[in-house]
Amino acid sequence: MSLFRSRFVQAVLIVALAFVVLRFGIRPPAPWSVIKIYMTVVFLAVLIYVSADADSWRSFVGPIRSTLVDPSRRLVRAALAIVLPILLGYYAYTQAAATPEAPAELRAVHPAPPGSIQFRGKEINISGVENPLRRDQASFKKHAAAGGETYIKNCVYCHGDNLDGHGQFAPALSPPPADFQDPGTIAMLQEAYLFWRIAKGGPGLPRESTPWNSAMPAWEDRLTEEQIWQVIMYLYDATGQQPRRWETAH
Amino acid sequence: MRALVSRRGAGGGVRPYSTTLAAAPVPDPRPLGSGNADDTGLAGSPRPRRAARLVVVGAVVVAVSVVASVGQVWAQKGDAQAGKSVYEKKCALCHGDKGDGKGPAADLLEPRPRDFTTGVYKIRTTVGKVPTDQDLFDVITRGMPGTFMPAWDVLAEKDRWSLVAYLKTFAAEKLKEAPKKQELPKEVAPSAESIKRGKEMFEAIECHKCHGADGRADGPSRPELKDDWGHPIRPANLTKRWTFRGGASRGDIAMRLANGVLGTPMPSFIDSVEKPEDIWHLANFIASLGPESPNYATLLSARAVGAEIPDDPNAEFWTRIAPQNVPLVGQVIIDPRNFNPAIDLVALRAAWNEREIAFHLAWDDPTQSVADPAKKTYADAVSVQFPRALVTGPERPYFLMGDASDAVYLLRWENGKGVVEADANGPTKLAPIAGGMATANAVYANGQYRLVLKRPLASKDAARLAFRPGVFTPVAFQAWDGGAGEAGTRMSLTSWYYLRLEEPQSNRRFVVPPVVAVLTLVAMLLVGRVANRRG
Numbered sequence: 140m141s142l143f144r145s146r147f148v149q150a151v152l153i154v155a156l157a158f159v160v161l162r163f164g165i166r167p168p169a170p171w172s173v174i175k176i177y178m179t180v181v182f183l184a185v186l187i188y189v190s191a192d193a194d195s196w197r198s199f200v201g202p203i204r205s206t207l208v209d210p211s212r213r214l215v216r217a218a219l220a221i222v223l224p225i226l227l228g229y230y231a232y233t234q235a236a237a238t239p240e241a242p243a244e245l246r247a248v249h250p251a252p253p254g255s256i257q258f259r260g261k262e263i264n265i266s267g268v269e270n271p272l273r274r275d276q277a278s279f280k281k282h283a284a285a286g287g288e289t290y291i292k293n294c295v296y297c298h299g300d301n302l303d304g305h306g307q308f309a310p311a312l313s314p315p316p317a318d319f320q321d322p323g324t325i326a327m328l329q330e331a332y333l334f335w336r337i338a339k340g341g342p343g344l345p346r347e348s349t350p351w352n353s354a355m356p357a358w359e360d361r362l363t364e365e366q367i368w369q370v371i372m373y374l375y376d377a378t379g380q381q382p383r384r385w386e387t388a389h
Numbered sequence: 390m391r392a393l394v395s396r397r398g399a400g401g402g403v404r405p406y407s408t409t410l411a412a413a414p415v416p417d418p419r420p421l422g423s424g425n426a427d428d429t430g431l432a433g434s435p436r437p438r439r440a441a442r443l444v445v446v447g448a449v450v451v452a453v454s455v456v457a458s459v460g461q462v463w464a465q466k467g468d469a470q471a472g473k474s475v476y477e478k479k480c481a482l483c484h485g486d487k488g489d490g491k492g493p494a495a496d497l498l499e500p501r502p503r504d505f506t507t508g509v510y511k512i513r514t515t516v517g518k519v520p521t522d523q524d525l526f527d528v529i530t531r532g533m534p535g536t537f538m539p540a541w542d543v544l545a546e547k548d549r550w551s552l553v554a555y556l557k558t559f560a561a562e563k564l565k566e567a568p569k570k571q572e573l574p575k576e577v578a579p580s581a582e583s584i585k586r587g588k589e590m591f592e593a594i595e596c597h598k599c600h601g602a603d604g605r606a607d608g609p610s611r612p613e614l615k616d617d618w619g620h621p622i623r624p625a626n627l628t629k630r631w632t633f634r635g636g637a638s639r640g641d642i643a644m645r646l647a648n649g650v651l652g653t654p655m656p657s658f659i660d661s662v663e664k665p666e667d668i669w670h671l672a673n674f675i676a677s678l679g680p681e682s683p684n685y686a687t688l689l690s691a692r693a694v695g696a697e698i699p700d701d702p703n704a705e706f707w708t709r710i711a712p713q714n715v716p717l718v719g720q721v722i723i724d725p726r727n728f729n730p731a732i733d734l735v736a737l738r739a740a741w742n743e744r745e746i747a748f749h750l751a752w753d754d755p756t757q758s759v760a761d762p763a764k765k766t767y768a769d770a771v772s773v774q775f776p777r778a779l780v781t782g783p784e785r786p787y788f789l790m791g792d793a794s795d796a797v798y799l800l801r802w803e804n805g806k807g808v809v810e811a812d813a814n815g816p817t818k819l820a821p822i823a824g825g826m827a828t829a830n831a832v833y834a835n836g837q838y839r840l841v842l843k844r845p846l847a848s849k850d851a852a853r854l855a856f857r858p859g860v861f862t863p864v865a866f867q868a869w870d871g872g873a874g875e876a877g878t879r880m881s882l883t884s885w886y887y888l889r890l891e892e893p894q895s896n897r898r899f900v901v902p903p904v905v906a907v908l909t910l911v912a913m914l915l916v917g918r919v920a921n922r923r924g
Binding site: 204207208216219220223224225227228229230231232234235236239240241242244245287288290291292293295296299300301303305307308310311312313342346349350351352354356377 | 478492493497537539543685688715717719721787792861883885887889898904905907909910913914917921
């Protein structure tokens with residue numbers, strides 16, 4: 140077990156383990172830029188750990204030094220002198236020969252909503268308003284069914300029959316249509332937020348959400364207020380998601 | 390699983406199936422008792438507890454595998470009642486509550502949703518009208534490519550089998566005959582010879598009358614084609630295999646050729662080819678007409694060339710550049726909307742030299758049309774869209790041909806008129822730019838336009854975009870099939886893409902790596918020397 144007492148071996152193991160955990164242990168996979176930042180932190184922490192006292196530092200530097208100076212390790216030295224330059228040279232090649240990738244487009248997917256919007260001359264409060272159709276539980280089925288009809292005649296082309304954003308028109312659109320089955324979309328939004336997004340569409344997005352790219356129409360021109368609330372009910376009903384609500388005091 | 394076993398024991402009528410059971414590996418064909426007999430031999434062993442455990446385990450394994458194999462059969466049968474609730478949730482909005490293909494969306498879709506009460510299904514592997522359950526299951530699973538019927542592989546397998554069972558109840562009388570498998574002749578591997586023979590057959594049995602000489606769905610019979618219910622129907626574009634309703638593999642194609650597409654003008658050809666194996670020669674020929682998948686491009690590039698760029702769209706020069714396929718979809722934002730666009734793909738090749746930039750566009754259009762009010766047709770057209778100037782930062786004009794506050798710059802070509810440069814503040818607000826500098830050369834043959842649009846690379850005035858090498862330039866496309874009545878906002882389009890003018894191949898990538906390698910070696914030697922000195 141003396142192998143594991145060597146600070147050098149420990150350091151290598153910690154770094155390797157951290158990399159494996161970051162690279163394969165996180166779902167969905169973390170982007171390289173994030174992994175790079177975390178690995179830098181791990182590396183610095185390991186340096187602090189091995190240099191905590193003089194003995195520890197010696198134990199860490201020992202193997203490196205012996206590889207560099209020990210006559211018995213000449214072969215290892217020669218191998219390193221060949222392998223390391225080749226590796227770095229190859230890395231340089233991949234960097235120099237890489238075809239450039241499109242610039243990353245940063246885009247706020249769920250931008251902060253306005254306090255209220257003008258809907259066909261009527262002011263609708265976005266922060267805090269509940270779906271008015273939900274008050275009438277008896278008509279829930281009727282409204283959801285009407286919402287389904289509106290959906291299939293207008294929304295299905297992009298958002299798809301399964302409401303998962305894989306409509307027929309989706310492949311040509313960037314940003315892609317929202318996937319309502321994804322717990323990261325309607326499940327974390329309030330119904331009034333959806334009303335704003337549907338009514339004002341892509342052109343109504345704030346700058347940070349790149350309104351010029353979005354193919355989402357502004358549905359206020361085509362759907363009534365009731366139809367929009369119905370579609371919202373259908374979205375939640377058909378996906379089995381629950382809208383986010385204000386907490387009520389009991 | 391225990392619950393399933395007990396349910397089965399108690400109810401008998403309840404059909405226990407679940408994906409876990411249906412997916413169980415190899416069903417054990419042994420009767421329930423035999424496993425026990427094998428295991429009891431261990432009862433006399435020195436470690437009775439372990440033996441007892443083995444007996445239990447063995448019994449459970451055998452019981453589970455027997456139930457699993459039975460479950461698989463049940464799963465394949467599906468449960469019509471369970472299928473009904475899936476149907477109402479997932480299918481009824483198009484196919485209608487009664488299965489008659491008259492759901493609320495039906496009138497907007499082309500081709501129309503299937504009317505299940507007819508019992509007629511396009512895609513079968515059988516002789517005659519009745520499909521196998523597997524045929525129906527496959528259609529549900531992979532959808533009908535090229536139509537609005539999506540692939541329902543997101544549904545659990547048992548739900549799809551239940552749907553099959555439920556669909557059959559809509560036409561129980563018509564589907565009661567046992568399906569009879571269509572046998573295919575022995576498969577012929579694709580080869581130059583086979584493809585040649587297939588091409589001869591293609592002409593001999595007159596495939597081109599509907600599908601066109603090059604397979605681009607532009608045959609002379611196209612306008613008259615109707616399905617069994619009188620609805621107009623388009624022949625398949627054989628160069629776009631990914632839109633084949635019944636699948637893109639050679640086997641799928643051979644099956645369609647052999648038994649036809651029911652309810653459509655596509656007949657069975659198994660008896661009209663000279664020899665049965667001609668079915669395979671034909672399939673090989675059709676598969677050779679286009680790729681299996683469109684491999685849509687995500688980033689577009691224009692190649693740097695030192696030489697002249699030819700004006701002729703059929704010049705050999707263009708065949709040396711790989712096409713970059715861009716999908717187009719209907720414009721459904723501004724009225725009138727276009728739910729069933731005629732043009733679904735434009736293939737772009739682009740090149741530039743120090744003087745000019747050229748765009749080679751190819752797209753399929755079954756009719757070459759110009760504006761003709763009597764026939765209700767318009768001019769075929771295409772446009773390539775850019776921002777008016779390259780700006781740093783993400784901001785750009787609205788992708789749908791700009792808006793009131795921010796115009797786009799268009800290279801718009803129209804059949805019979807040629808190319809104009811224009812500013813657009815929306816799809817119907819085009820303003821030509823004075824002193825056009827763009828040129829166009831178009832050819833039309835066998836259902837395809839090929840167009841070369843050219844423009845000087847730089848621009849001296851502020852009205853035109855100046856192209857710069859290495860810069861990611863936003864680009865978008867619009868297309869109109871005037872013969873299908875498309876004009877104005879009735880178009881197909883893309884959202885913004887990036888076009889990059891490749892820089893001339895530099896030899897940087899051959900110089901940098903050796904330099905890095907040598908530097909590394911020098912650094913290593915230095916470190917070694919320092920370490921030695923200290924040691």
